[in-house]
Structure formats: C-alpha cells, structure tokens
Amino acid sequence: MTVPQQNLWAPWRMEYIGGLNAGAEGCFLCRAAAHPEEDESAYVLWRGPATITLLNRFPYSSGHVLIAPLTHAAELEDLPDDVLLELMQRTRDAKRVLERAVAAQGFNIGMNLGHCAGAGLPGHLHQHIVPRWSGDTNFMAVLADAKVIPQSLAEVRRLFLAAGAELGLH
Numbered sequence: 001m002t003v004p005q006q007n008l009w010a011p012w013r014m015e016y017i018g019g020l021n022a023g024a025e026g027c028f029l030c031r032a033a034a035h036p037e038e039d040e041s042a043y044v045l046w047r048g049p050a051t052i053t054l055l056n057r058f059p060y061s062s063g064h065v066l067i068a069p070l071t072h073a074a075e076l077e078d079l080p081d082d083v084l085l086e087l088m089q090r091t092r093d094a095k096r097v098l099e100r101a102v103a104a105q106g107f108n109i110g111m112n113l114g115h116c117a118g119a120g121l122p123g124h125l126h127q128h129i130v131p132r133w134s135g136d137t138n139f140m141a142v143l144a145d146a147k148v149i150p151q152s153l154a155e156v157r158r159l160f161l162a163a164g165a166e167l168g169l170h
C-alpha cells in the first residue's frame with residue numbers, strides 16, 4: 001500500500017522504522033495472536049478463527065487498523081482460501097466500523113509485500129486500513145503537533161468496539 005506521503009505527516013513513525021528488523025520470534029503480530037489476555041494493551045479489536053484485527057501503534061492516521069492471519073506467513077500464496085476470505089471480510093467490516101467510529105470519509109487499503117515495497121514486518125503479511133478525511137492534510141498536521149494521535153489509541157479502540165457493537169460486528 002502506498003499512502004500519499006505529501007498528505008500525511010507522521011513523525012512518530014520514526015520509532016516504528018527503527019524497529020523493523022524483528023524476526024519471527026519478535027513478531028508483534030504473532031505475539032498479539034498468542035496472548036489474548038493482552039488484547040487491551042496490544043489494541044486488539046477482533047479475533048477470528050483465522051485472523052487478528054488490531055490498531056497500528058504507529059498510525060498514519062487515527063484509526064489505522066491492521067488485519068493479519070494468525071499464522072506467520074509472508075506471502076499471499078502461503079494462505080488457504082478460507083483465510084484469505086476472512087482477511088477480506090474483516091477488511092470490509094473494519095472499513096464499515098471506521099466510517100462510524102471516526103467518521104472516515106475515505107480509505108487507503110492494502111499491503112506492503114517485501115522490504116523493497118516498504119513492508120515493516122515482511123515475514124507476517126498484514127492488510128492496512130488507513131482512514132482518510134476530506135482536507136486531512138491540515139487536520140493531521142494539527143493533531144501531530146498536539147501529539148494527540150499516539151496518546152489516543154485506547155480511545156480509538158473504545159470507539160471502534162462501540163461502533164462495531166452497534167453494527168453487530170465483533
């Protein structure tokens with residue numbers, strides 16, 4: 001996924017970029033998948049039979065969601081059809097919830113596969129869902145200056161779960 005960089009200024013992502021070289025044992029998605037008791041602090045939103053949905057700790061924008069298979073798989077062709085289906089169903093559902101939870105007006109949705117494509121965690125593929133708003137260039141700069149986004153993950157998680165419950169999506 002390529003997010004138009006000129007439109008989004010996210011200085012807190014430098015911390016993320018500094019931690020890119022985790023191996024499978026250091027994989028934050030595998031860790032989240034294996035520790036449901038830490039769902040609140042790991043900002044996990046949903047667990048399915050084959051996928052985990054969580055907030056990106058280092059978001060491009062407020063409500064930046066990640067959806068990943070539970071298995072540490074790097075390639076789409078490594079995943080069986082039922083897992084791929086659940087990945088897209090969760091993508092559809094998360095998009096719908098974000099429209100309500102953070103009043104998203106548009107989305108960048110996609111995957112970075114491989115280092116050269118900008119994958120932060122190339123061993124464990126994941127779908128990004130980045131909410132967008134009309135005129136969000138200025139909106140984002142204001143929020144970033146105020147350091148609102150890094151501190152509001154718990155609030156975004158609460159809003160997401162509440163909106164999901166209203167829509168019957170869990």
Ligand SMILES: [Zn+2]
Nearest residue numbers: 027030072124
């Ligand atoms: Zn993993």
